[in-house]
Amino acid sequence: MGPKVKKKKARKRLTPLQQIRKELDKLEALHEKEEAIVEKITDIIDEEENKDEGFDFDKWEGTDPD
Numbered sequence: 001m002g003p004k005v006k007k008k009k010a011r012k013r014l015t016p017l018q019q020i021r022k023e024l025d026k027l028e029a030l031h032e033k034e035e036a037i038v039e040k041i042t043d044i045i046d047e048e049e050n051k052d053e054g055f056d057f058d059k060w061e062g063t064d065p066d
Contacts, residue, residue: 014022
């Protein structure tokens with residue numbers, strides 16, 4: 001008996017439109033991650049700027065606009 005040969009699974013071939021949709025979905029997910037990073041960086045900058053001005057967000061009890 002010879003070595004066991006694995007069969008390759010047949011891949012479903014995507015249409016060009018399906019390929020484009022898949023790539024757009026990846027790009028959208030990446031954009032969401034970028035926005036989250038920008039928001040975190042902005043928060044850090046705001047905290048540092050306000051720390052210099054003596055303002056502490058943790059102690060602030062503002063009103064909620066809702």
